[in-house]
Amino acid sequence: MKFCSHCGHALTIGIPPLDNMPRHICPNCHMIHYENPKIVVCSIPTWETENETSILLCRRAITPRHGFWTLPGGFMENDETTEQAARRETKEEAGADVRISNLFSLMNLPVYHQVHLFYLAQLENTNFAPGEESLETRLFTEKEIPWDQLAFSTIKYALKFYFEDRKKIQNGGNFGFHTLDLTK
Numbered sequence: 001m002k003f004c005s006h007c008g009h010a011l012t013i014g015i016p017p018l019d020n021m022p023r024h025i026c027p028n029c030h031m032i033h034y035e036n037p038k039i040v041v042c043s044i045p046t047w048e049t050e051n052e053t054s055i056l057l058c059r060r061a062i063t064p065r066h067g068f069w070t071l072p073g074g075f076m077e078n079d080e081t082t083e084q085a086a087r088r089e090t091k092e093e094a095g096a097d098v099r100i101s102n103l104f105s106l107m108n109l110p111v112y113h114q115v116h117l118f119y120l121a122q123l124e125n126t127n128f129a130p131g132e133e134s135l136e137t138r139l140f141t142e143k144e145i146p147w148d149q150l151a152f153s154t155i156k157y158a159l160k161f162y163f164e165d166r167k168k169i170q171n172g173g174n175f176g177f178h179t180l181d182l183t184k
């Protein structure tokens, strides 16, 4: 950040009164430009058949990690809830309508200044199709998941947590809530 988004003056870096962190400060209009982590919201869209659960993945048409597989997700917008963000991103990237159920995982990525949330979601139907940011969308059973072609480690962990919980559910358990700090 070089210039004040409020008045256009060049910014300086300093610690404001009653603060303990360096911030971008405008010497002209005195606005302090705080930078805080961004929230990324993903869904884990599932489709149940008689004896198998499949997960909807998207192959990325954009950088970073072009051509790799991911769960639908993206940055939360200002005017929406986290659930709405999960539903919107799933529609945009995979053309899929989902029923969002519970919050399943929270991952801190302090190195990237991000917090990632994952919601469990059930596909309403199988009329999904790649959106502009996806090359391909398809359902994968656990055996079919392209583990070495996943776009990000957060996606790998979310899927790992999911299938671990699925096994517990077959033995009478429930989906848990999984937190993870990815500190590099």
Ligand SMILES: [Zn+2]
Pocket: 004, 005, 006, 007, 008, 009, 026, 027, 028, 029, 030, 031
């Ligand atoms: Zn200013």
